[in-house]
Amino acid sequence: MGIRLITLSENTAWQTGVLAEWGLSVLIEKDEHSILFDTGESISAVKNAKILGIDMAKIDTIVLSHGHFDHTGGLLSLLAYIGHEVTIIAHPDIWAPKYSRKAGHAEQYIGIPYAREELEALGAKFNLAVEPVRIDEEILTTGEVPMLTDFEIIDPSLLVKTEVGWQPDRLLDDQALVIKTPQGLVVIPGCSHRGLINTLYQARKITDIDKIYLVVGGAHLINADDEQIWQTISALNEMGVSKLATCHCTGTRANILLSQTFGKSFILNSTGTIIDLS
Numbered sequence: 001m002g003i004r005l006i007t008l009s010e011n012t013a014w015q016t017g018v019l020a021e022w023g024l025s026v027l028i029e030k031d032e033h034s035i036l037f038d039t040g041e042s043i044s045a046v047k048n049a050k051i052l053g054i055d056m057a058k059i060d061t062i063v064l065s066h067g068h069f070d071h072t073g074g075l076l077s078l079l080a081y082i083g084h085e086v087t088i089i090a091h092p093d094i095w096a097p098k099y100s101r102k103a104g105h106a107e108q109y110i111g112i113p114y115a116r117e118e119l120e121a122l123g124a125k126f127n128l129a130v131e132p133v134r135i136d137e138e139i140l141t142t143g144e145v146p147m148l149t150d151f152e153i154i155d156p157s158l159l160v161k162t163e164v165g166w167q168p169d170r171l172l173d174d175q176a177l178v179i180k181t182p183q184g185l186v187v188i189p190g191c192s193h194r195g196l197i198n199t200l201y202q203a204r205k206i207t208d209i210d211k212i213y214l215v216v217g218g219a220h221l222i223n224a225d226d227e228q229i230w231q232t233i234s235a236l237n238e239m240g241v242s243k244l245a246t247c248h249c250t251g252t253r254a255n256i257l258l259s260q261t262f263g264k265s266f267i268l269n270s271t272g273t274i275i276d277l278s
Contacts, residue, residue: 003277004029008048009040010247015272019044023070024248034058039074046077061087065190066173067094072112079122091173092128097161138180142202145194151231152195178203184211192220197235214243222251229254245269
C-alpha cells in the first residue's frame with residue numbers, strides 16, 4: 001500500500017513557483033483513490049497542482065475539515081477545474097454562519113464564501129455526517145471530536161449568527177482525516193479547533209489503534225501560551241507520536257518548541273511538501 005501526501009496549499013512555500021496562501025489543502029494519493037483534504041483559501045490548490053504536475057481531474061473525494069473560508073475557499077475553482085461530480089464529505093455545521101470577533105473590530109464573516117447551490121451546480125455531492133465516514137478500508141474521517149482534555153479550548157472569538165443573536169461557535173464540524181498504515185495511524189487535522197490531542201484521542205478510539213505514526217496539518221496553537229504548548233507536547237510524547245509535520249495555524253512559537261522536542265522527526269510542512277508512506 002503506497003500513500004503519498006502532497007501539500008498543495010499552506011501559509012508558506014519553500015519551492016520556487018508555487019503559491020503560498022493562508023489556509024490548507026493536502027492531496028492524498030492511495031491506490032485508486034485521489035482524496036483532497038481541504039481546498040485552501042482561493043486559487044492556490046489548482047495553481048500549485050498544475051505547477052507540480054498533478055492531475056486534479058482524478059480527485060474522487062473532497063473532505064472538509066470545517067467550514068472556515070481558508071479551508072473551503074478553493075472549492076469553486078477546484079470543482080470547475082475537475083469538471084465532474086465529486087463527493088464532498090463534511091459535517092452539517094459547515095453551513096453555519098460563521099464569524100470572528102476581534103477586540104475593537106466588528107464581526108467578520110469567515111464561513112464558506114459560496115452558496116451550496118452554486119457548488120452543487122459544478123458537481124458537488126455533499127455527504128454531511130456527524131459520525132465518522134469510511135472512504136475505504138484504511139481511510140476514514142474522525143467525525144465529531146469530543147472535548148476531553150482540560151487544557152484545550154475553542155477560541156472564544158469564533159461565533160455563529162443565530163436567530164437569537166451571537167453564540168459561541170462550538171466548531172462541531174471540526175474533524176480530521178485518518179489513514180491506517182502498517183506503521184500506525186496517519187492523522188491529518190485541518191485546524192484542530194477542538195484540540196490536537198482531542199483529535200488524536202478520537203482517531204485512536206474509532207480505529208482501535210493506539211499507535212500514531214504521523215500527524216500532518218494544523219494544531220491551532222498560534223495563540224496558545226507556553227503552558228498549553230508544553231501540555232500538548234507532553235501528551236504527544238505520552239501517546240508515543242512518532243513524527244510531526246505541522247503547519248498553518250500551529251504558530252511559530254509552537255513549531256519551534258515542537259521541532260526542538262521531536263528533532264529529526266519534525267517537518268515544518270509547507271506548500272509543495274511531499275511525504276511518501278510505504
